[in-house]
Amino acid sequence: xxxxxxxxxxxxxxxxxxxxxxxxxxxxxxxxxxxxxxxxxxxxxxxxxxxxxxxxxxxxxxxxxxxxxxxxxxxxxxxxxxxxxxxxxxxxxxxxxxxxxxxxxxxxxxxxxxxxxxxxxxxxxxxxxxxxxxxxxxxxxxxxxxxxxxxxxxxxxxxxxxxxxxxxxxxxxxxxxxxxxxxxxxxxxxxxxxxxxxxxxxxxxxxxxxxxxxxxxxxxxxxxxxxxxxxxxxxxxxxxxxxxxxxxxxxxxxxxxxxxxxxxxxxxxxxxxxxxxxxxxxxxxxxxxxxxxxxxxxxxxxxxxxxxxxxxxxxxxxxxxxxxxxxxxxxxxxxxxxxxxxxxxxxxxxxxxxxxxxxxxxxxxxxxxxxxxx
Ligand SMILES: Nc1ncnc2c1ncn2[C@@H]1O[C@H](COP(=O)(O)OP(=O)(O)O)[C@@H](O)[C@H]1O
Ligand SMILES: [Mg+2]
Numbered sequence: 001x002x003x004x005x006x007x008x009x010x011x012x013x014x015x016x017x018x019x020x021x022x023x024x025x026x027x028x029x030x031x032x033x034x035x036x037x038x039x040x041x042x043x044x045x046x047x048x049x050x051x052x053x054x055x056x057x058x059x060x061x062x063x064x065x066x067x068x069x070x071x072x073x074x075x076x077x078x079x080x081x082x083x084x085x086x087x088x089x090x091x092x093x094x095x096x097x098x099x100x101x102x103x104x105x106x107x108x109x110x111x112x113x114x115x116x117x118x119x120x121x122x123x124x125x126x127x128x129x130x131x132x133x134x135x136x137x138x139x140x141x142x143x144x145x146x147x148x149x150x151x152x153x154x155x156x157x158x159x160x161x162x163x164x165x166x167x168x169x170x171x172x173x174x175x176x177x178x179x180x181x182x183x184x185x186x187x188x189x190x191x192x193x194x195x196x197x198x199x200x201x202x203x204x205x206x207x208x209x210x211x212x213x214x215x216x217x218x219x220x221x222x223x224x225x226x227x228x229x230x231x232x233x234x235x236x237x238x239x240x241x242x243x244x245x246x247x248x249x250x251x252x253x254x255x256x257x258x259x260x261x262x263x264x265x266x267x268x269x270x271x272x273x274x275x276x277x278x279x280x281x282x283x284x285x286x287x288x289x290x291x292x293x294x295x296x297x298x299x300x301x302x303x304x305x306x307x308x309x310x311x312x313x314x315x316x317x318x319x320x321x322x323x324x325x326x327x328x329x330x331x332x333x334x335x336x337x338x339x340x341x342x343x344x345x346x347x348x349x350x351x352x353x354x355x356x357x358x359x360x361x362x363x364x365x366x367x368x369x370x371x372x373x374x
Pocket of ligand 2: 201276322323
């Protein structure tokens with residue numbers, strides 16, 4: 001199956017197709033003319049820092065989602081970041097971090113804000129550049145080096161869950177072929193196999209028996225590695241296997257930023273087990289047990305914003321972590337709804353949350369956390 005990015009590449013290479021596609025995206029609201037962006041943003045009130053920021057601070061803002069001239073993607077983060085910066089009188093300039101002179105340009109900034117796209121190429125570029133910006137030049141970065149290190153990297157995230165004793169879906173990660181073979185010789189099938197980096201379930205497969213698993217192990221440890229849905233990257237010398245949680249019926253995504261929590265449920269299509277990318281959402285109450293877990297994961301990850309996806313197993317009556325993301329697709333300023341009323345849960349203490357009404361661009365709340373007290 002072609003990924004969205006591959007389809008986009010083809011469409012973008014043919015001008016008439018690009019024009020048609022742009023028109024279609026504007027009609028369905030996923031692309032917005034730049035001069036109309038305020039009408040989209042204004043559905044949620046501004047977010048203001050409690051105390052004004054130090055006067056000489058300057059922010060470098062990297063633009064995302066702006067590859068259609070004159071338009072911006074509804075999901076782009078930078079317009080929300082920009083609104084927050086303007087409303088709080090924080091000096092900023094757009095920052096082209098992809099160009100050759102990014103290190104020289106960085107000297108102008110104290111803070112760099114960048115919604116990194118979720119593909120492996122951008123992750124690689126971002127991890128290395130943020131290392132230089134943060135560790136060598138002393139810039140404050142969103143994402144920080146620690147945040148980018150585990151973002152869209154299911155292997156690194158697994159190391160963190162393990163280290164902090166967080167209840168992830170039972171996961172086996174190895175870089176040893178012998179070890180992988182020994183695992184599939186004793187495991188109960190089916191199992192789940194995942195790419196280290198992937199989204200919308202594209203890199204997730206169910207392996208029905210040992211033959212299928214051994215085939216993948218052989219490919220991964222071959223000279224070329226196994227093909228992935230990214231034409232530029234292969235699965236090489238690693239396996240990430242998980243127990244298949246067969247009695248899970250939904251994904252529960254919980255966002256945590258400061259003491260505010262938001263979230264919603266996602267469901268797989270009939271006959272499938274993968275809720276990610278299926279597009280079936282429901283916004284309703286979230287049990288405090290799940291809120292507690294998502295809050296704890298954000299604390300351990302030390303990120304300003306973290307969305308943690310959970311599965312619930314009927315059999316064990318427990319939540320398990322699927323994955324955590326510092327960036328997610330944000331389509332609305334109503335990320336949580338109770339009886340159709342937008343709002344958030346405020347954490348009072350463990351097990352104790354109150355619902356408060358309101359609409360928010362969670363990207364603004366993230367900047368508020370990042371810059372408060374600066
Ligand atoms: N071990 C598992 N057992 C059962 N279902 C799973 C398991 N892991 C993932 N899923 C389902 O597959 C979907 C995709 O997996 P996920 O790891 O979140 O990949 P992606 O990064 O593509 O979203 C999840 O949203 C969940 O519904
Ligand atoms: Mg997912």
